[in-house]
């Protein structure tokens with residue numbers, strides 16, 4: 001959206017600065033996210049009382065009445081209509097702030113992949129670019145609003161994905177991140193068509209695009225933003241990780257280490273099946289980075305079920321755990337479940353889980369000290385540059401002579417710990 005507005009001559013000011021137009025791209029993953037969006041809208045309107053206030057994103061999609069009933073809001077644009085946001089905003093601005101207007105599609109109408117064009121993280125220079133391949137989810141995990149907010153599964157045309165990746169590599173980007181709401185669902189909708197080439201007959205559509213990007217010329221790497229164990233099994237993962245340009249890092253959301261909780265979450269795998277995937281990855285590369293999400297205090301979570309989550313953290317040797325307290329979300333099945341866990345219990349559990357995760361992370365990083373790591377340099381801060389290893393450890397490399405630049409690869413050895421990663425020395 002930023003790029004679309006800049007292309008039409010708009011000047012983007014820093015967040016929290018006075019402006020003529022605010023576009024608030026909202027999240028609705030928890031009730032707290034909704035509240036924060038409302039607070040932000042009010043704060044910005046106070047800062048610039050005459051500004052046109054446009055609200056889009058998932059909260060606008062699932063609760064358009066709530067959003068448009070706020071007196072601060074002038075325009076509500078749901079998901080699936082963001083492609084036309086520039087026109088809508090310029091028109092509303094010229095017509096000097098209509099009474100609040102709502103443009104929101106029903107979930108069943110969110111049925112086409114909305115191509116927003118090439119998105120580049122320009123703040124980082126020519127380092128990492130994000131290529132969105134897929135939208136929507138049909139898995140309906142019992143705590144999740146995303147299928148309501150993002151609509152049905154729809155996938156971007158394979159040629160368009162590969163063409164964008166190719167043009168980004170040609171521009172000099174060194175890391176192509178394939179993103180989506182649930183990337184493992186890429187190309188799974190019945191209406192998706194793909195003309196396969198020789199050698200691609202047995203591949204899933206996701207493997208096809210990774211394979212095609214993998215075979216592009218150039219010194220770059222591919223990262224998958226995440227894979228859902230609700231969709232992929234061990235055999236899938238074993239096939240995906242073999243592509244040589246794919247980073248040795250996967251984000252595999254486990255959500256709980258307890259099979260019974262996973263079942264109540266309406267996620268279709270067992271703790272053992274998840275650990276099988278982890279074992280297969282570790283057989284391929286013992287230093288493969290695996291990150292995850294875990295929800296603590298899901299309705300009915302017993303002390304034993306929680307202990308299974310802590311045990312999962314240790315067994316899977318996660319590189320990083322994003323731990324969340326379960327948060328009730330109106331309209332989801334989990335919200336209607338009995339035995340909601342008290343806040344104090346959730347707080348105790350999350351502290352215990354995060355402490356375990358921190359120990360495991362340090363141990364994983366320590367194991368990496370003996371290996372050589374290729375790092376993509378991203379930013380400079382004084383005498384150091386920062387970047388990520390292929391297996392997703394954040395590193396701080398001393399570079400007093402300022403030889404390293406953003407967008408360059410260099411080879412390093414890890415030397416010590418920092419709060420959020422490791423120090424490293426360049427070896428070549």
Ligand code: SF4
Pocket residue numbers: 137138139140141144145146147181182228230
């Ligand atoms: S697979 Fe992910 S996006 Fe889809 S419903 Fe489950 S948690 Fe939400």
